[in-house]
Amino acid sequence: MNFIKAISNFAKAICNFIKAISNFAKAKCYLSKAISNFAKAKCYLSKAISNFAKAICYFIKAKSNFAKAKCNFIKAISNFAKATCYFIKAISNFTKATCNFIKAISNFTKAICNFIKAKSNFAKAKCNFIKAISYFAKAICNFIKAISNFAKAKCNFIKAISNFAKAICNFIKAKSNFAKAKCNFIKASNFAKATCNFIKAISNFPKAICNFIKAKSNFAKAKCYFIKAIS
Structure with a gap:
């Protein structure tokens, strides 16, 4: 029975090990996506700052076309606000991806530990099985005697x-x-x-x-x- 349990635990540890590797890969993908979104948000923020600066320039220079400059200024503010939101969301996603990555590492470590324990239990069960065979052989010899x-x-x-x-x-x-x-x-x-x-x-x-x-x-x-x- 111990031998069968050890085999079952060994199989479960392998499954957990495979799941941990999969979660680790997923977390890595989420981290990559979060980094990409962070870079995009950074670009949007840079563009928004550039547009905001351009709008200020247009606002200062365009005395004749004040209405257009005012619209561009409002649009620039709106784009700046949107870019700020994207930037905050990207930071949040980056934080979540980092947490998932840390959890995946923790699960991966636990899976390795369970794998090592299952391997140890399997070795012990194997030794007990060999001892039982030895005792059985001795009992047969004593029976023959x-x-x-x-x-x-x-x-x-x-x-x-x-x-x-x-x-x-x-x-x-x-x-x-x-x-x-x-x-x-x-x-x-x-x-x-x-x-x-x-x-x-x-x-x-x-x-x-x-x-x-x-x-x-x-x-x-x-x-x-x-x-x-x-x-």
Whole structure:
């Protein structure tokens, strides 16, 4: 999820960066237009001043044509007033264009900062994604090891069951041999042989008991390993 969010933030930062560049270009155009209007207004003001000076000259010199000079004087004043208005408007537009230019620079700077942050978040998300893959691989390895240990415990459990079964068989055989030896001892005409067989049977009987106890212990251990492997 962090990886997807980082990609989304990165894309948004790129969009904001592109918008900031566009606003910067627009502000630059407005500034150029404002400078052009300022230059035009300056020209109009210069012309108006020139016409005003000419009108004064005409007014002074044209004693015979006073009415025309008076009209030209009034027109010159009117043009001067218009030129002054244009000049004030040009200054206002120039001020607005300067403000927009400063705002565009600020937005451009913010877009760069957001772009850098998004790039950093993207790098962090990439690192976290790589770590998650590493943890996932380790978990798979541990799962495989657990399966292997479970298989080994199962094999040991089966072997213990087999040994336990063998011990039971040996115990039964020893018990049978002991019974036979006892019968032979009772029935035997040769007392010495019967005594030997009886002693052997008595000797094998404790061994069979020991083997039975060992097999039972191994079975208990294997059962414990099997339970641990399952858990």
